[in-house]
Amino acid sequence: MADVLLSNVHKRYAGVTAVNDLTLDIKDREFVVLVGPSGCGKSTTLRMIAGLEEVSSGTIAIGGRVVNHLQPKDRDIAMVFQNYALYPHMSVRDNLAFGLRNRRVAAAEIAAAVAHAARILSIEPLLDRRPRQLSGGQQQRVALGRCIVRNPKVFLFDEPLSNLDAQLRAQMRLELKQLRQRVPTTSIFVTHDQVEAMTLGDRLVVMKDGLVQQVGTPLELYRHPANRFVAGFIGSPAMNFMNVKVAADGDRLALAGDGLRLQIPARLAPGLGARIGESACLGIRPQHIRLGAPSGDNQVGLQGVLTVTEQLGDEQLIAIRVGASELRIAGVDPDLKLAAGCKIEAAVGTDNLHFFFDS
Amino acid sequence: MTALTMEPAQSDGFFAALAPQGRRALFALAALAICLLFAFPVLWLILTSLRPGTGVYYVHRGTEFTLDNFQDVLSQEIVLKALLNSFVISTLATVLSLGVTATSGYMLSRFKGPIPNAWFSVIYLFRCVPYVAWVLPLYFVTRELDIFDTYWGLLLPHIAVHICFFSWIMKGFFDGIDPSMEYAAMIDGCSRWGAFWRVAMPAAIPGLTALAILCWLYTWNEFLFALILTAHETPILTVVMAQFVHELGMEWNLMSATAVIALVPALIVTLFGQKYVIRGLRI
Numbered sequence: 001m002a003d004v005l006l007s008n009v010h011k012r013y014a015g016v017t018a019v020n021d022l023t024l025d026i027k028d029r030e031f032v033v034l035v036g037p038s039g040c041g042k043s044t045t046l047r048m049i050a051g052l053e054e055v056s057s058g059t060i061a062i063g064g065r066v067v068n069h070l071q072p073k074d075r076d077i078a079m080v081f082q083n084y085a086l087y088p089h090m091s092v093r094d095n096l097a098f099g100l101r102n103r104r105v106a107a108a109e110i111a112a113a114v115a116h117a118a119r120i121l122s123i124e125p126l127l128d129r130r131p132r133q134l135s136g137g138q139q140q141r142v143a144l145g146r147c148i149v150r151n152p153k154v155f156l157f158d159e160p161l162s163n164l165d166a167q168l169r170a171q172m173r174l175e176l177k178q179l180r181q182r183v184p185t186t187s188i189f190v191t192h193d194q195v196e197a198m199t200l201g202d203r204l205v206v207m208k209d210g211l212v213q214q215v216g217t218p219l220e221l222y223r224h225p226a227n228r229f230v231a232g233f234i235g236s237p238a239m240n241f242m243n244v245k246v247a248a249d250g251d252r253l254a255l256a257g258d259g260l261r262l263q264i265p266a267r268l269a270p271g272l273g274a275r276i277g278e279s280a281c282l283g284i285r286p287q288h289i290r291l292g293a294p295s296g297d298n299q300v301g302l303q304g305v306l307t308v309t310e311q312l313g314d315e316q317l318i319a320i321r322v323g324a325s326e327l328r329i330a331g332v333d334p335d336l337k338l339a340a341g342c343k344i345e346a347a348v349g350t351d352n353l354h355f356f357f358d359s
Numbered sequence: 360m361t362a363l364t365m366e367p368a369q370s371d372g373f374f375a376a377l378a379p380q381g382r383r384a385l386f387a388l389a390a391l392a393i394c395l396l397f398a399f400p401v402l403w404l405i406l407t408s409l410r411p412g413t414g415v416y417y418v419h420r421g422t423e424f425t426l427d428n429f430q431d432v433l434s435q436e437i438v439l440k441a442l443l444n445s446f447v448i449s450t451l452a453t454v455l456s457l458g459v460t461a462t463s464g465y466m467l468s469r470f471k472g473p474i475p476n477a478w479f480s481v482i483y484l485f486r487c488v489p490y491v492a493w494v495l496p497l498y499f500v501t502r503e504l505d506i507f508d509t510y511w512g513l514l515l516p517h518i519a520v521h522i523c524f525f526s527w528i529m530k531g532f533f534d535g536i537d538p539s540m541e542y543a544a545m546i547d548g549c550s551r552w553g554a555f556w557r558v559a560m561p562a563a564i565p566g567l568t569a570l571a572i573l574c575w576l577y578t579w580n581e582f583l584f585a586l587i588l589t590a591h592e593t594p595i596l597t598v599v600m601a602q603f604v605h606e607l608g609m610e611w612n613l614m615s616a617t618a619v620i621a622l623v624p625a626l627i628v629t630l631f632g633q634k635y636v637i638r639g640l641r642i
Contacts, residue, residue, distance in 0.1 A: 052542050072545045079546050085539035089561040102548025146547070 002063030002076075002153040002186055003028045004049065009058035011044050011210075018044045020210040022058070031180060031187045033201030035194060036233070041210040042190045046156050049188060051075050063153050073102070078147035079156040083163060084139040086131035092142050093127040099150045117145040120182060137168050141175075148183055157189040161196060173199055194234050198222070206230050228356040231283045237317060239283045239354070242325045246275045255282060259323020262300045268350040281356040286317070286330035288352035292345060299347045302327065306342050320344045401622070408615035415611040428616035437594050438617060444510075445596040446624065449578040452514055453571050456521035461567065463522060464529025465555055469538060485523045493520070494587045501588055508590040516584055521577075525570055532566030533559065569635035572628055576636075579625055596621050 004026040011019040019041040026032045034042035047053040049060055051072035059066050067075045078099070086095050096117055100110045118124045121141045131139055140160060147155050161169045161176075173196060180187070180200075191197055197204050198218040206213040206221065206229070214226040218234075225231035231239045244257040253272050255262040257279075266273055294301040304320035304327065316332040329346060338344075377385065407415050408428055414421040432438045463482075466475050497516045498507070506512035536559055544554040560567075585595035600621065603614035629636060 050542075050546060052545070071550070072542070073548045073550070075546075077546060079543065081539040081543060083537055083539055085537060085543040087540060087544070087558055087561075089564075098544070099547035102553075146543070150547075 004154055004186060004188065005061040007059045009048065009060060010056045011048060011053060012056045017210050022212060024205060026186060026188065028186055029184045031189065031200060031202045032205060033189045033191060033197040034205045034207060035191055035197035036207035037192060040207040042207050043158055046158055046188060046190045050077055050079050050156050076153045077156055078150050078152040079158065080143045080147055080160040082159040084143040086139055086142055088131050091128050091130060092123065095142055096145050096149045099146065113149045117149040120148060121145050136164050137172060140164065140172060144179065153186065155185050155187040157187065159191055176200060195236060206233060225354065228281050228283065231354055231356065235285055237286045237328050237330055239285050240327045242282045243279065244282045245279050246272055246277065248276050258325050260325065264300055264350050265297055268298055272355065275357065278357060283354035283356060284348050284352065286328040289327065289329045289346050289348045291332060292347060294347040298350050300350060302346045302348065304344050306338055306340055306344050309338050404615050404618055407611055408619045410612055412610065412612045428612045432613050432616045432620065437599055441594040441596040441599040442620065444593055445579060448510060448513055448595065449575050452517040452521065452578045453574045455514065456518045456525065456574050457567060457571055459518065459522050460525040460529045460570065461560065463526040465533050465559060467526060467530040468533035482523050482526055494583055498587050507588065508592045510593060513584060513588050513593065516588060517578055521574055525574060528570055532563050536562045565635060568632060572632040572636050575628060576625055
């Protein structure tokens with residue numbers, strides 16, 4: 001097991017910068033998730049750590065040793081690929097043993113390691129089958145087994161759950177968590193799915209256009225997003241955004257724009273006092289809005305017209321039009337009968353208002 | 360008064376009007392007719408090979424059959440030598456071509472950069488040259504290299520042609536194989552070459568088999584290179600067969616017997632590798 005240190009890593013292809021000045025310190029036994037939309041550079045970063053892509057500049061160190069010029073086989077890592085990448089002409093047993101055989105490990109030791117990995121992943125009955133005879137979930141377990149069996153310093157996961165259906169994905173997510181408790185190896189997991197990222201990662205690295213947007217624990221990212229992109233990317237349903245202008249109104253601050261006008265006591269938003277006259281993007285999570293009038297000084301009211309309801313069984317998601325903006329509200333009582341066009345009054349706590357400025 | 364509108368008669372065609380059994384019978388009949396169309400020359404060839412020299416012009420009327428033609432051609436040293444040469448050349452051309460086309464196809468499929476681009480351009484350029492246009496220059500080259508009328512004199516041109524034609528097919532096979540497997544192998548302890556040899560090549564075996572069969576059949580049936588690039592020292596079956604046409608006339612019976620003998624290995628290869636041949640032809 002080892003820590004992984006990326007220092008000022010760049011990756012440039014002909015005229016395109018895929019990864020831009022990435023510095024990241026991954027602690028020993030930590031599970032870090034690189035998350036972001038397609039083309040953000042997360043997979044390229046993982047492939048550079050694996051040695052499948054060359055680093056244009058910067059250094060990558062695993063366990064204190066710079067690995068920039070080492071072949072993938074010499075980095076002591078293991079990787080799970082999106083499409084499992086099992087060797088189709090080998091049995092499951094041989095797939096698991098392949099890496100150890102290449103390292104000339106004794107046969108008895110290989111057999112023991114394969115049996116141990118198979119037991120952990122409950123794939124013992126599958127050992128003599130070929131990959132094509134396995135389901136997607138079973139193939140994924142074998143791919144995980146191929147990593148475990150080698151006992152490497154670092155596990156790399158390249159969107160390993162994205163080929164599975166929703167139900168199986170949720171199950172595998174749970175199994176990965178359980179596996180992690182038994183095999184606490186340093187892990188770097190790449191995904192574009194923020195639910196996967198939130199549920200699996202000790203820390204998340206949100207990337208966009210090759211740049212790191214924010215690094216933090218799932219809760220830090222959810223509660224204190226560094227910018228509008230992170231705020232919109234983390235959380236489901238996505239955060240509501242409205243463009244407002246900050247103005248002073250006596251001992252209060254007024255937020256106005258797009259047909260919306262909110263007033264909040266200046267003491268409840270200390271950071272905003274210095275931003276008077278500036279335009280801001282106001283973000284409110286759908287989960288933080290509740291129906292009804294504001295019940296105190298520390299809440300602001302929103303009045304709108306209902307446009308859509310989505311029944312989820314345990315809750316309703318509704319959308320209301322406030323001025324020119326459409327706001328989604330989550331956690332509405334599923335038994336509440338609401339008709340499109342009816343007036344809705346809602347409230348949100350001032351501590352749940354997020355402000356993003358261009359500067 | 361009611362207005363009467365006439366619906367245009369709807370017809371799904373002749374086949375739809377037939378009962379399912381009728382449709383099946385008609386389809387079988389059509390398939391049989393097409394098969395017969397292709398099989399007829401072969402059947403005629405076999406029939407001719409079994410007729411005496413005097414009976415070849417009334418094959419359809421004669422009743423006299425003999426195996427003397429086979430005995431006659433197999434007693435000729437040149438035919439036996441040609442049979443052996445054709446087999447050796449076809450097999451060697453297949454093995455050597457596949458060795459190069461597998462690596463060439465893999466490079467075209469997996470690597471980007473000036474070397475693969477240059478190789479791609481060379482192959483493309485040579486593919487644009489008509490097959491016939493290669494023959495005369497090759498004649499002079501083999502003469503110059505002093506390999507005319509030798510195994511190498513025929514093998515090298517065959518391999519060159521195969522590389523140009525089959526590298527594309529091989530590239531297609533490798534394109535269909537997920538490169539993640541090779542990356543996994545590289546992480547599992549293989550070099551790039553090891554990943555190619557131990558993971559990509561075994562995964563490409565169906566494609567390689569199809570290509571090997573096509574390559575072998577192509578060389579076995581090839582006539583033009585064999586005619587121009589060989590003489591008495593290295594007789595090739597397709598050329599020897601044609602030599603039954605001479606100034607004294609045409610020995611159709613002997614030619615047919617030789618052709619039937621030539622058919623047998625090709626038939627065996629095709630029958631055993633049918634599945635792969637079809638796959639190869641579909642690319």
